[in-house]
Amino acid sequence: MHASPALFWFRQDLRLADNPGLFGLRTRPLLAAFVLDDEAAGAWAYGGAQRWWLHHSLKALGEALEARGIGLHLASGDSAEIIPRLAAAIGAEEVVAARMYEPWAVRRDGAVARALAKDGRSLTLETGALLHDPDGLRTGAGKPYSVYTPFARALSAQPEAPPPLPAPQALHPAAEAPQGLALDDLGLLPRRDWWREFPQHWMPGEAGAQRALADAGKVLPAYGSARDFPARAGTSRLSPHLHFGEVSPRQVFHAARGEGAFLKELYWREFSYHLLAHRPEMPEQPLRPEFARMPWRRDARALRAWQQGRTGYPFIDAGMRQLWRTGWMHNRVRMATASFLVKHLLLPWQEGEAWFWDTLLDADLANNSANWQWVAGSGVDASPFFRIFNPITQGEKFDADGAYVREWVPELAKLPAKFLHCPWLAPAELLSKAGIELGRDYPRAIVAHEEARARALAGYAGIRAS
Ligand SMILES: Cc1cc2nc3c(=O)[nH]c(=O)nc-3n(C[C@H](O)[C@H](O)[C@H](O)COP(=O)(O)OP(=O)(O)OC[C@H]3O[C@@H](n4cnc5c(N)ncnc54)[C@H](O)[C@@H]3O)c2cc1C
Structure with missing residues (x-):
């Protein structure tokens, strides 16, 4: 046994299996730690929904570590102070973690590495959150990619990701491990309990992720034809598990080998991270600078609606x-709702991005910002701005029988499918038979589609001309 102790720092890799850094330390005396560092994350500190997930994921991780012989040390505060202190307490020369790509995390890791170096200690970052490190892929001209298709082609031409590593059977606690916080002391569970239905839909933690991966195996063969219909269980629902690293992209890749349509989406994830790594301004600034001149409106009432x-x-x-x-x-509805905010309401995409950040369990800085920029038309390889999703025909096409709308907007449930996506066109008699008075039981349309479309296009023509 290698006797020198080490510190393993869990971040967005809350799993034991296929965790290269942890695997490499399995024979050494170990302290495993997680630090909640909201200050370093700043505006991109975990949103409310993610905090709910993180609480339960840390609980599951702590239990899984206990079962293998070590605890999970929890702390809250400045990583650049806490990590060196923990390393010193157990006499570890080396701290190991999985590389993160969020600009704030890159800055934070730099600060931690510098603080460790003062005492002759080091921070080693392993690749575990992506199939390939963003630095490893370059165009023929040696530049980062800005277009998805050649990026995906280059990615699939790489040597295949090696098979996933197993979880360590046993881990060995470092002597003198200091006492950490109790999970509840991290204060992650939001006080407002809008999340009470989440447990019916999700099981955070590595075991939940493995269950979701096994379930995904049943939907993936029909993924190409079912993935666009929101009332069907046609996608993997792996996104929060992938975001928190409860399952690795390598595990997903190997489980889904041969499912080309699905792997394309996994590659979109890699592409988002590639963009974020090379364009760290992506979460805040339009990647196409002319979009900074878009005549966005400020309308708190419309945003709220x-x-x-x-x-x-x-x-x-x-x-x-x-x-x-x-x-x-x-995903189909994310595209439609995002387009509606940006184009029909002409509100800045950053407002929608922020709402998604707070309410999505899978809120992910790379995926969220890349997709908002894609929908807004301000991304590098984006949907053109003038392609405006029609919220009525999107519904008619992808929710033709209205099952999705009936589930989430039950006040319209009795309306025939023909009018379900445009209730204002329903004859008065039909509406009253369905128990609906528009403006009382269900809102009247906040904007008229054609007018909103014309307004958006005029705004866009303005920025192109200026
Ligand atoms: C406006 C907008 C915001 C979004 N914000 C996020 C976000 O914060 N976090 C997030 O994980 N995804 C985001 N997406 C992408 C996508 O909607 C979700 O990844 C997907 O719906 C998750 O469900 P799933 O796991 O069943 O996906 P599946 O269809 O089963 O796909 C498998 C995995 O591939 C990845 N993936 C799928 N689609 C995309 C995509 N378009 N871009 C990047 N990766 C993708 C995800 O990791 C996903 O879990 C956003 C999309 C839009 C249009």
Whole structure:
């Protein structure tokens, strides 16, 4: 046994299996720690929904570590002070962690490495959150990629990711391990209990992630044809597990080998991280600078209506309510709701990004900001701004029988499918038979589609001309 102790620092890799850094330390005396460092994360500290998830994921991780012989040391505060102190307490020369790519985390890790170095200690970062490190992929001209298709081609031409590592069978506690905080002392569970339905839909932690991966095996063969229909269980629902690293992309890749349509989405995730690593301004600034001149409106009432699922467009409202109640929204509806905010309401994409950040269990800085920029048209390889999703036909196409709207907007449940996505067109008699008075039981449309579309296009023409 290698006698020198080490510190393993868990961050967004809350798993034991296929965790290269942890695996490498399995024979050494070990302290495993997690530090909640909201200050370093600043504006991108975990949102409310993620805090709920993190609480339960840390609980599961702590129990899994206990079963293998060591505890999970919990702390809250400045990592650059806490990590060196813990390393010194156990006499560890080496701290190991999985590399993170969020700009704040990169800065924080630099500060931790410098603080450790003062005492002759080191920070080693392993690749575990991605199939390939963003630095390893470059265009023929030696530049980072800004277009998805050549990026995905380059990624798939890389040597195949090696098979996942097993979880260590046993771990050995370092002597003199200091006492950490109790989980409840991290204060992660939001006081407001809008999350009470989350446990019906999700099981945070590595065991939950493995269950989701096994369930995904059943939907993946039909993924290509089912993935766009939000009323169907046609996607993997792995996103929060992937975000918190309860399952590794390598495990997902090997489980889904051969499922081309699905792997393309996993590659979109890699692409988002590639963009974030090379364009750290992505969460805040449009990647196409002309979008800074877009005549965005400020309209607190419209923003609130969108957040609460009360825009009067049933497909949009269903999505926003699914998000609030379950902490997740189907990708097709994420695109439609995001487009509605940016184009129909002409509100800045950053407002939608911030709401998603607070309410999504899978809120992920790379994926969230890359996708908002994609929808807004301000991303490097984005959907063009003039392609404006029609919230009515999106519903008619992807929720033709209205099952999705009926589930999340139950006040419309009795309306025939023909009018479900445009209740204002329903004859008065039909509405009253369905028990609906528009403006009382369900909102009138907050904007008229054609007018909103014209306004958005005029705004866009303005920034192109200037
Ligand atoms: C406006 C907007 C915001 C989004 N914000 C997030 C976010 O904060 N976090 C997040 O994980 N995804 C985000 N997405 C991408 C996508 O909607 C979700 O990853 C997906 O719906 C998660 O469900 P799933 O696990 O069943 O996906 P599946 O379809 O089963 O896909 C498997 C995995 O691939 C990745 N993936 C799928 N689609 C995308 C995509 N478009 N971009 C990047 N990675 C993708 C995810 O990790 C996902 O878990 C956003 C999309 C939009 C349009």
